[in-house]
Amino acid sequence: MASTDKARVLLVGAGGVGAMACYALESGGGAEVTAVLRSNYDVVEREGFSIDSIEHGKGIKGFRPSKIRKSVPNVTDEDLPPFDYIVVTTKNILDVRPNVLDLIEAAVTPGVSAIVLLQNGLNIELPIIERFPDNTVLSGVSIISASEPEKGHIVHEFTDTSKVGPFPSLKVPSSESVAAAKWFVELYNRCGRVNCQFDEDVSFTRWRKLVYNSSFNSVSAILNMGVVRMRMTRHVVDDLIKPIMAEIFATAKAAGVTLPEGLDMQMIRLDPPDEDFLPSMGQDAAKGNYMEVEVIVGAPLREAERLGVATPTLKTIYGLLRGLQVKAKERKGAWKAEFEEDNPYY
């Protein structure tokens, strides 16, 4: 698959998670990464990333991926060798931002590039497989807690434990996508400091992560409250977190994924109790940024509706998150407060 000694990797979206993936891949020596940067391009071009990492070390200065670019390259027009991997670490907000498909299309070499989605959410692979039926699609679920408090400055606070595995695709032989996943895992681990695992069952992994994300992420965004405080009140867990988790369990089961008993309490107690923690969606909401509502709450809700599973709590939570998303849109000038002509509520 690789056309050179080093794997050619294109990474789209080098915020916290993306920059740390860059660092792991490049510092292992097995990959040459081209990173597509947006808001932090100028500062990274000038000074490189500065990184404070729990695993790679604090005070790392001037880290530059092999190449940085302002936009996704067109491999045909620019006559570039194909990318072995296209790693997507952008926030997944299909409801408000141009589809990731359009973004990466020009860089994908059919039948060659494996597309790695290091993103949150459920069913995010389906549109990718549909558009690129001849390409391997890999699912990566990353638990890392990496953020970018200032442009170009990455703070990485939790051990990087990720799982990468193949999404089943009709036209790509399983052996090929398994091999692509295993090679990616090897490249990612080569630095010797992170824990990336080959994932045999990405569907299970995504549903498992949803148990936490659909509940704690959502409620933290709506209440602007950290996970530990929720647990301290007890009733926020009893009234909201547990019912949502139970609805995710039931929907996963109807979708053929049996989540283990006790996982709910394990997820409830996941974060250290000594320091409060606001999950990513809560941080987005607090800053008035867009939230990953559709892939974290909308997608399981649609699965539940398709499968006839009752999810009344998640449904209300979804309605509220869509309301908050409108506020973010208004703040960013993407929604205007006005009555459309046919609005029955005028």
Next chain:
Amino acid sequence: MASTDKARVLLVGAGGVGAMACYALESGGGAEVTAVLRSNYDVVEREGFSIDSIEHGKGIKGFRPSKIRKSVPNVTDEDLPPFDYIVVTTKNILDVRPNVLDLIEAAVTPGVSAIVLLQNGLNIELPIIERFPDNTVLSGVSIISASEPEKGHIVHEFTDTSKVGPFPSLKVPSSESVAAAKWFVELYNRCGRVNCQFDEDVSFTRWRKLVYNSSFNSVSAILNMGVVRMRMTRHVVDDLIKPIMAEIFATAKAAGVTLPEGLDMQMIRLDPPDEDFLPSMGQDAAKGNYMEVEVIVGAPLREAERLGVATPTLKTIYGLLRGLQVKAKERKGAWKAEFEEDNPYY
């Protein structure tokens, strides 16, 4: 019932609604009001209330009720003539503040004083009737939009249309409580500028008002979003407001109160569409103040549970509001962020 020419009225809680009730009662000439003030006592003692009212006039300066006090009088200890009416206009937050029962007890003359609850919510009369079984209890639902932006300064922006009627009580003859309600309505209207109506069916009136309050008030508090914007999005109304209203309709019906068809759309379109409006609970939430969660959402939810009506949306909304209430408590030093020893979520 009245022992002097003028009705003797004690008014507890002279914020926006209370101050305007004072003004209507005093300026009509039929009542002598003793107002119990708290945070605005000093400024009202010094300068009186200043009032900008859509009905009574703008720029009213130096309005003083006949008497003002810092605390509820003890009619026995102070050897006072009994009060004909004890009007309660405090915010109804039984979950966080000492019960209104303890507050007014010393001022109630058994068998004489009629207790008038000019407050939001459902089933708020039950504890009053239980504690004061020999006293008439009147229910007042007020639509007025009066607020106190600075201490002692009242802004009254919507015509004062209130309804006052008797709550049924086992030991008080209906004729007596009807007469007390009608006299109160007469005293209130005597100024000639407001519209207070005798209410034959206070239960209906309270359920009717809940259609708006349980939905728009709650969602405005959770989203920090005005009513008009919710209508502009459409989906906030479709996903949240209408389902909550439907649950209130169903619960009211099970409780024997049939709300008229079309009331939901009437309530949805109630506020003028030209200017956004944040209902009281939304204002409380935005300021980090306590909200009337229990009487506006908790009480109908408990009715629904008692009557076996499914209210999944309201249940989730209630859980979220209780979460927000904890934040208000923490802000005011009434809740401490810590794990109790037996907390299973530690």
